[in-house]
Structure formats: C-alpha cells, structure tokens
Amino acid sequence: NWTPAQIIEDQVSRVREQVGDRHVLxxxxxxxxxxxxxxxxxxxxxxxxxxxxxxxxLLRKNEGEQVMExxxxxxxxxxxxxxxxxxxxxxxxxxADPEIxxxxxxxxxxxxxxxxxxxIDGVDFLAQGTIYPxxxxxxxxxxxxxxxxxxxxxxxxxxxxxxLKLVEPLRELFKDEVRRLGVELGLPADxxxxxxxxxxxxxxxxxxxxxxxxxDILREADAIFIEELRRSGWYDxxxxxxxxxxxxxxxxxxxxxxxxxxxxxxxxxxxxDFMTARWAHLPYELLETVxxxxxxxxxxVSRVTYDVSSKPPATIEWE
Ligand code: XMP
Numbered sequence: 001n002w003t004p005a006q007i008i009e010d011q012v013s014r015v016r017e018q019v020g021d022r023h024v025l026x027x028x029x030x031x032x033x034x035x036x037x038x039x040x041x042x043x044x045x046x047x048x049x050x051x052x053x054x055x056x057x058l059l060r061k062n063e064g065e066q067v068m069e070x071x072x073x074x075x076x077x078x079x080x081x082x083x084x085x086x087x088x089x090x091x092x093x094x095x096a097d098p099e100i101x102x103x104x105x106x107x108x109x110x111x112x113x114x115x116x117x118x119x120i121d122g123v124d125f126l127a128q129g130t131i132y133p134x135x136x137x138x139x140x141x142x143x144x145x146x147x148x149x150x151x152x153x154x155x156x157x158x159x160x161x162x163x164l165k166l167v168e169p170l171r172e173l174f175k176d177e178v179r180r181l182g183v184e185l186g187l188p189a190d191x192x193x194x195x196x197x198x199x200x201x202x203x204x205x206x207x208x209x210x211x212x213x214x215x216d217i218l219r220e221a222d223a224i225f226i227e228e229l230r231r232s233g234w235y236d237x238x239x240x241x242x243x244x245x246x247x248x249x250x251x252x253x254x255x256x257x258x259x260x261x262x263x264x265x266x267x268x269x270x271x272x273d274f275m276t277a278r279w280a281h282l283p284y285e286l287l288e289t290v291x292x293x294x295x296x297x298x299x300x301v302s303r304v305t306y307d308v309s310s311k312p313p314a315t316i317e318w319e
Contacts, residue, residue: 033129057085058201252302
C-alpha cells in the first residue's frame with residue numbers, strides 16, 4: 001500500500017537508473033496516461049525528455065493550446081507540437097468506413113511521429129503511457145483470447161523500425177493510481193479527471209466522411225455541452241459525455257425562410273467498466289440549455305437530439 005508520493009519517488013529513481021544521461025522521446029496526447037508519464041519523466045530527467053504532440057485536427061476545442069500551456073509554458077517540458085491537421089484530413093478524404101478511418105488515423109499518427117522522431121538527435125528511449133490494464137489486454141490479444149472489436153491504437157503502436165528501448169513507468173498501475181500520481185505531480189485536476197477520449201478523436205464522432213467543416217462545428221457543439229455539464233455538476237456524475245456530428249440536414253425556420261442544416265446528437269453515459277453503460281438521465285433543464293445554446297450560438301446546426309440508447313447493444317461511440 002504505497003502512497004502516490006512513494007510510487008513517484010521509486011519510479012523517479014528507477015527511470016534515472018535506466019536512462020542515465022541519455023535522451024527519451026514521448027508521444028504526448030493530452031490524455032491522462034501520457035500526461036502523467038510526461039510529468040513523471042520531467043521530474044526524473046528534466047531536459048533529457050522531449051515530447052512530441054501531434055495535432056491531428058481531430059482534437060477537442062482548445063485541446064492543443066491546453067497541452068502546450070500545461071506542459072511547455074507551465075512546467076517547462078520540451079514539447080514539439082506538430083500541426084498535422086491537413087495531412088490527416090487528406091488521408092481521410094472520401095473515407096466513410098469507420099474501421100478504415102481508424103486505421104488511417106492510427107497509421108498517419110505513426111508516420112508523423114516517426115518523422116518528428118527522426119529529426120531529433122541522439123534519442124535512445126521511447127516512453128509510453130502503458131498502464132496495467134493495457135498490459136493485460138494486449139497479452140490477451142496476442143493469445144487470441146480478446147474479442148477485438150475495434151482497432152484501438154493506444155497500445156502496440158510502436159513501429160518496428162524504431163529500435164528504441166522502452167520506458168514504461170506506469171506499467172504496474174491501475175487508472176485510479178495513475179490519476180493520484182498525476183495530482184501528486186501537480187497536473188491540473190481537470191486534466192487528470194477528464195473523461196476518456198478515443199485515439200481517433202473526433203474522427204469517429206463525425207459519422208461517415210470527415211471534413212474540416214464538420215470537425216469545426218462538432219468542436220463548438222461539444223465544448224458547449226461539456227461547459228454546461230461542468231457548470232451543472234453533471235460532468236463528474238457521468239463517465240463519458242460528448243457531441244456527435246450527424247451528416248444529415250434537417251429543417252429549421254429562420255425568419256420567414258426554411259433553412260436546412262446539420263444535426264448534433266448528444267451522448268452521455270454512466271458506466272464502471274465501459275463494457276456496459278447506461279445512458280445518463282440528465283435533467284431536462286440541462287438538455288434544454290445545451291440545445292438552445294448550440295442552436296442559437298452556432299451557425300449550421302438546426303437540431304439537437306439526445307441519445308437514449310444503452311450498451312449493449314449500442315456502443316458508447318456512434319462508430
Ligand atoms: P464503445 O464505443 O466501444 O467504447 O462502447 C468503449 C470505450 O472505448 C472508447 N473507444 C476508443 N478508444 N480508440 C480508442 O482509443 C478507438 O478507436 C475507440 N473506440 C471507442 C470509447 O470512447 C469508450 O470510452
């Protein structure tokens with residue numbers, strides 16, 4: 001029964017011993033696991049750590065700025081931000097199949113990350129935010145036991161061509177322990193207790209073909225939903241909540257004309273293990289506020305719906 005402070009102290013000395021005076025590369029996504037690794041390694045080895053943050057254009061509103069502010073400005077971590085939005089959009093153009101979209105996003109991420117890594121001299125180690133459940137899951141996948149429904153690319157994304165040694169300081173920890181480490185390391189509570197966000201990001205929350213126009217609308221709608229959930233205290237009562245972009249046009253009356261615009265679906269669930277989930281019984285007043293704000297403050301959305309499907313059979317994401 002170790003305290004977070006003891007685990008940090010232990011890992012800091014283990015990392016120092018493993019790495020010596022050599023250089024470590026980390027793919028920073030802004031998610032809890034890679035963020036905690038960044039903070040931990042920064043404490044252990046300071047400037048010997050370089051993080052690469054790939055902005056794929058499928059992130060939530062202000063996410064890139066927040067990552068840079070927290071790590072680069074605030075903590076003084078070396079972070080290289082790669083603006084790869086156009087590259088991801090090009091790879092996704094014309095693609096409507098969810099699994100193909102996932103693969104393209106995952107592969108493009110690896111390509112971009114590899115290219116950036118090649119520009120940095122003298123890297124010997126690759127750090128990863130692997131946590132204990134990931135270790136179990138990928139072990140199960142290798143023996144064929146796991147029923148792999150979706151091609152998650154969080155684990156096993158290490159390209160074979162990169163002959164780097166791994167640094168995985170969270171390998172023995174569960175998610176709640178990782179969160180407590182994050183708090184102890186001084187990461188903002190908002191970041192540490194954030195809902196999970198899929199690797200392919202908004203790419204799987206825009207149904208069918210991904211376009212910049214859609215991503216921009218979705219980012220705005222999602223930000224309004226999350227802001228109202230936080231304001232009302234419902235963010236922490238739900239396990240995951242987000243907006244989904246539906247590429248269908250629905251009528252709205254504006255002035256004396258009929259205008260056909262996009263539809264936004266809201267999804268909020270309560271779950272313990274993400275294997276089953278119940279749709280969150282959000283108050284009508286909250287849904288009303290969110291809907292009014294999205295329709296009145298934004299261009300291009302005529303209708304908002306709330307998803308009342310539980311898992312199974314409906315998955316949490318719409319793709
Ligand atoms: P589903 O939609 O399968 O989601 O009920 C269960 C959990 O997994 C997340 N999810 C993903 N995470 N890459 C990820 O890293 C993916 O492709 C992916 N698809 C779903 C989802 O957000 C939820 O937390």
